Amino acid sequence: MGKITFIAHDNTEQVVQFEAGDSLMQIAVHNGVRGIDGDCGGECACGTCHVIVAREWFDRTGTPGDAEEQMLSMTPERAKTSRLGCQVKTTEAMDGMTVRLPEFQM
Numbered sequence: 001m002g003k004i005t006f007i008a009h010d011n012t013e014q015v016v017q018f019e020a021g022d023s024l025m026q027i028a029v030h031n032g033v034r035g036i037d038g039d040c041g042g043e044c045a046c047g048t049c050h051v052i053v054a055r056e057w058f059d060r061t062g063t064p065g066d067a068e069e070q071m072l073s074m075t076p077e078r079a080k081t082s083r084l085g086c087q088v089k090t091t092e093a094m095d096g097m098t099v100r101l102p103e104f105q106m
């Protein structure tokens, strides 16, 4: 159990609790975080779960796979620390992590 803070484009913060093992997208959707849609249910096929991980936490999110890279390459607001939330499986080491949401999802 830990906490992750989602920061919307307008700087509104939502702090949510998570159980390690769920994806960032699942945590956001289950907690009603605005700005994460997760339309494909986590299949890495829609790009509506884009998050921008705070730089100091980015290494803990692992490495994007080829399919995620492809989706991210089509994401308008991509940043250096962009990830697709459905591809980031949370761990205990992410307790306290902060992620920003883009203004628009795909």
Ligand code: FES
Pocket (backbone or CB within 6 Å): 025, 037, 038, 039, 040, 041, 042, 043, 044, 045, 046, 047, 048, 049, 071, 084, 085, 086, 087
């Ligand atoms: S939920 Fe569709 S790409 Fe992440």
